[in-house]
Structures are given as structure tokens and as C-alpha cells.
Amino acid sequence: MKLTDMIGLGIAGNFAGHLEQAGEASDFVNVKVKDPAEPKAIFPFYVPNRENSFLNVFPIAHDRICYPDSGDNLQIEPEVALICDIVYEGSKVKALVPREFAAFNDCSIRRPGARKISEKKNWGPASKGLATTRLALTSFTAGCELDHYHIASFLLRDGQCHAYGMDSPAVEYSYFHEKLLNWVVDKMNHQQDDGPAEDIPALLQAARYPQQAIVGIGATRYLPFGEQTFLQPGDESIVAVYDSRLYAADAIRGMAESGEFAEPGISVVRQKVTAN
Template sequence: MPGIIGLGVAGNFAGHLEQAGEASDFKDLKIADATAPKGVFPFYVPGQGEHFLHVMPVSSETLALGLVEEKHQIEPEVALLCDIAYDDGKVSALTPRFAMAHNDCSIRREGARKISEKKNWGANTKGTSAQRIAIDQFSGGLLDKYRLASFLLRDGELHDYGDDSALTSYSYYGDKLVGWLIEKMNQQQDEGPLEDIPRWLEVAGQPGRALISIGATRYTEYGETTFLEHGDVIAVVLYDGSVHDDASVRGFADGSRESAVDGLSLLRQRVV
């Protein structure tokens, strides 16, 4: 991803942070809108520098676990590939061009000071589908019909991992999310688990594009309590709910159904 910074949105789906055991990390932050996401975090920063975020973590095929004693969990999300425009060193416009199924895989790491410390532990530690959905407009456009589902295939059995959710059920979505992102990219400072995003943009050389994961859905009971193991297969399915039914979605996830179809962005990763 040369010239592309990787950013994520924390707390953009009601209840996810509580399920992930991370809500207390944000208890001291002052947030005017209680429904707003908690902040933005970096997961990849291109360019040179002595920091762990310069390792490109995204793969569309494999997910590499870190230390065996740590718990790794799928975070099913939508990622937006966006163009960034600047004016006098500030982000002046952010234009989403494509949407993809994304796995913002996280380590449930006690004592981590920053969100990013749980997000990038080397190559192949994130997932983004190679199937892109071209965005006509982010508010009131074709994505309004899309849904996000996620599964774990273990020992030949397919398990629902995250709640099947409409994209419009994100707390911040469309133009509202874009405006909030621009504000955070220009103003977010180092506070609690959050980081100085303007500084990271500067370190990256003011990149012209960003891959932004916009928040994880809620987990099913299985997803909340089940962590990744070698040999698992992860499936995150971004699909047009007016075209594909539940049986089709499950077929995409377990690999039994042809996935080179319209209205679909499928991410399948084998855990290694």
C-alpha cells in the first residue's frame, strides 16, 4: 500500500467495545456526542521511520497469529479506500472511492497504552478483500443496501461470528462520518488510548489516499468468546442485501458458492 495510510475508527457500533472489553479504555475521554465514535487510530503508516506501524499488515488471503499466549479476535468491518486532499497542510476533503470487506484483527492485550499496539504485529495481521465495491455516493447511495456478515470456519463447521448488520446501522455513516473523520485527521491529539493523527499524517508524507476501517459490528455469543487458532478460516462478507440471501452468504463464506459475482466483497483468510 505505498502512499496509503491505514486508519481505523474505534467505537462506531453500539455495544462492540463493551463486548471486546475495551469500553473502560475510553472512560476518561470527553466526547460531546454520546453516539459518536471514540476516535481514530493508525494501523499502517507508510514511509521511513523507527516505528512498528511502517510494516504493511494487510493481506487478502492469510492471517498470521502473534504470540501463542495472546488472544486474537476477528473484527468484522467495512474498509473505505479514500482520496485525501490537503489545503495549507490540513485535510480539506476525504472522498470514499471503494468499499471492501475488512478484518481489523485485534489482540486482546492487557495493559496496551494505545489502540495501535493491538492492531499491527507484523505482515499479514489485517485483512482486506481484493473485491472492491465502487462507491457512487456515500450518503444515499448503493451502499445503503449493503450488509456485513462474518463467520469462522473451524473443523469443517461454519459459525456466525458477528451479527449480520446493515451498513446504515453504524453510529456514524455517510457524510456525517466523513465530516467527523476530517475533523479527527486535523485535530485529534495524543490522549488516553488515542494518538496524534495529524503527526502520523505528517510522518507518512501527507499521503494522497487512506484505507479506513469504519468500525466493527457486534459479536454473536460465539464470536465474543471464541479466539483464533491455527487452521481456522475467517470470512467477512460485505454484500448487497437486495441481491444475496442468507444461504448465498453462507455459501460465499464456506467456499461452496462462486464468489465472482456482483454486489459482493468477500474476504476469506486462512489463519497461519
């Protein structure tokens, strides 16, 4: 399927400490969870076929971020995205089956008091970044390909390369493997319009029950530079998901500095921040 036919979903609070660093923990104070490590909610960033909604605008690009008119507080959100088949039983989601993974920048506007998470996620074309190199998953159980990958991110500004987020193993996600998939399926079937969360079953219906989903599984923690530094036109954002069996973190930073990334075992999305 084309990316434009897939629903785009993200997960809030699946990496310990990120919401606090992003100044968004207070948005979820009234969200009840059974497990302290449980993510807070899923949110839409793209809903195909949903008429008269900003979420109907396809926000993903691989080479640029369009700087919003309102934005002086735009941050990279370095993540892994899963490309998943959606298996239905009637109008209910029976299962998600991950087929591929890729580097993802769930770029966000920090808008204190925003009514819904999605209001910070899609401000038009080129709001998000997804690598063109998508890596195959034969399963999403313990020991799968993704278990060996790390997530790194960088900001290039004025000829200098700055590490933006912590170099993080994918297995450090709070919910991962079958536990994550089961949780997402439950939210796709039951999450309602409540506080910052949205009615996901209604959005799936509005999207005419898409057969695939792009699922960003959560942003990693920031380094102090990333926590304190917002994007500006002229910057370049880099998110790399790389096989730690093949590359050391220092080697990935060297590739970011040079602009030349090796081919095997790396998915990278590089985006120039452009003014409208």
C-alpha cells in the first residue's frame, strides 16, 4: 500500500522521562493507567479519507520539515516507526502485524494547553519525517531484528553537528514486542475521546478501515542540548535507527557530521527545516 493510504498513529509516553522533558507530563495527570510503565495514549497524526479535518493532510516527508507559521518551539522526536498490517474482525481490530521498521521523526510543536495531542503533530505537509529505507521484520517477538537496533538523533546548525537525543536501544521502550502490540490493539478498539486522547474507533471508521498503519512507537529521551534547543529554518534534523552489531555510536555521529551514511543496517531520515 501507499503511505497515503495508511492511518498514522503515535504513542505518548512509551519511553521513560520523555514527557517530562517535553513539558507534557501535566497533559496526562488525569489519565488512569494500571501499570506505572504503561504509555498514556495513542494519537492520530494522519487519518486518510477524514473530510474537513487537518488530519486529512498527509504530513510525512523524507527530506524537509516545513516550519510552521506559529512555531518557535518545534522539536525533533526521534523514534522507530512500524509499518503494520491491520487485521480486522468485523469493525474491530483483531491484530497488528509489523512488517517493516524505519527511522521516524515525530516532530512536534510544544503548545501548552493544546486540547488534543494531534494538535501538536500535524500542521500540514512535511510535519513529520519517515526514512525511505524501511527494514524488514520477520517477527516482533523477543530476539527479532529490531532488538539489535539503536535510535540516535542529531541537529546540524551553522556547520556544527549536535547530538540531540540520547543514543537509545530500541529494547528500552517501556512497552515492546507483543506487549506493545496488544496494548495498541486494545486502544484502537476502546480508546475514547477523553482529555488529550481521541476516539480511535471512530477515526478508523472515518478512515474506512485502512489495511495498514504507520505506528510511531514513542520518542526517546533528550540530551540537554535537545531538551533546550528548538528548530529553526536552515537547520537539518537527522534521526538514525542503526544496527548496533555493525556500528558504534561514535561511527553514527561521524556519519551525521559527514552527511554520508553506510547502507546496511541503517535507516535514516534527514530533513532540512524550511520556512513557508
